[in-house]
Amino acid sequence: MSDKPLDLEAEYNNRAAVPNHPVVMARWKADAEAARAAHPPVALPYGSGEREVMDLFEAGPDAPIAVFIHGGYWQALDRSWFSWVAPALLRHGVSLAVPSYDLCPHVRLGRIVSQTRDAVELIRAQTGKRPFVFGHSAGGHLAACMLSEGRASAAVAISGLFDLEPLVPTSLNDALRLDAREAAALSPVHWPVPNGSTPGGTVLDCIVGAGETSEFVRQSKDMADFWGGKGVETRFEALPGLNHFTVLDPLADPGSALVKRIVALAKG
Template sequence: MTLNENAGQGQTLDPRPSPLDPEAEYNNRARVPDHQAVMLRWRDSAAAARAAHPPLEIAYGPGEREVMDLFSAADDAPVAVFLHGGYWQALDRSWFSGLAPALLAHGVSLAIPSYDLAPAVRLGHILRQVRAAADAVRGLAGVRPVVFGHSAGGHMAACLLSEARASAAVSISGVFDLAPLIPTSINVALRLDAAEASALSPVHWPVPNGSTPGGTVLDCLVGADESSEFLRQSRMMADLWGGQGVETRYEALPGLNHFSVLDPLFDPGSALVKRIVGLAKAG
């Protein structure tokens, strides 16, 4: 299988089967009854941000959804890239424009790409698209961007770091081992089998190191109120790569669930925003 052009040797993971119900652990919309209210806040803040600071639309490929919004702080400002979630089968860039003001306040530009969605395309196709988006941002800025993402976007942020396409990655509520998704309803659209899930899981990908030209910083953040599996995935990834020379950080953010975990990104004074700003300016 060649879905990941840079796939390396598999890493040894905890072989013990989880006694937990995968559907209950990974179906976040079912776990959070008020998720729609949180998402409506995303939509409303996005509309306000776009009205106050209209983005530049940049095509990074020929497809209808191969477009990103660039909220520019200045022509020479560092650029961060946000990869949205939705389990690779929902949402687009327009939902997350509200993240821009907090970064713009610190002089950091924000690029938010859309990408095609399952089941119309496979996950490997989506990864190729976000590679192209990150490479397009690098072409504009002249340096690799810091990449941060939520849920599915957290998975893809780690993938881009592995491939030396990012100066650093902040994965928020990421899924780094896709195998547990196979028996869930989430996989109806993704259609992952065991081989494809393994090939597309960054826990099996090359670990970035000082001999590669990309970044070697990975933050794995998760809401403390998320499922035990999401907590385990982030801690596992931080421990795995941290044990092989990557500068990793794991943190469970108190009082936040899989949706409200994005709340700090709307606050220019939050530690999370300051962390992304620091990484962007250092990159």
């Protein structure tokens, strides 16, 4: 076993780890524009800020609503990049809400958690039910936060970040400006574990690409093991052949196991 220290910069810098990520992201953008043309969303403000808006893709008046929280290390992207997630869910009778949120360094990460809370609570107020939430990367972190707080019926975190402390010494922290104390306080692995005695859901799926860095695989497995050991119904799955960007590919396929799992949890 090597005593060589882990290169946290290499482990967490996904764009550097996947050199062809611009190709995948260009596909996201093109597919998102096509989805918006085919299924024009309703813009749903959840706050007064310019980015405090959700796109709502409606499957029907009584359809369950899933909330997808985008990634980008809390410092990039917005809801318009991920409209392509909607068509597969609409095929199964599930509506989709995709919120934007303010980005670091313009706001602190705690503010983004608060904005996500406001978005999820608006859906809950409109439907009278806690929504199912799922998210990618930074969005996986935020989805787990919502589950911990009892605001979600269930959550799927795709390539999620649950322990933020390893980010502190990396260049990714230039925008986040986390110190060790704040990183620990905002890490859902340290948050209350949802259980049957508290409101909300107790199901967390931790999905990751098998081709991701060892740290991303570890984070998902450790989170599933830790919460699972405390009574949460957790699943860990590493999807073969997929990296941090292509791990989202199954969301475009109405017949994929991941979409079917999301639909089942959203309708649960």
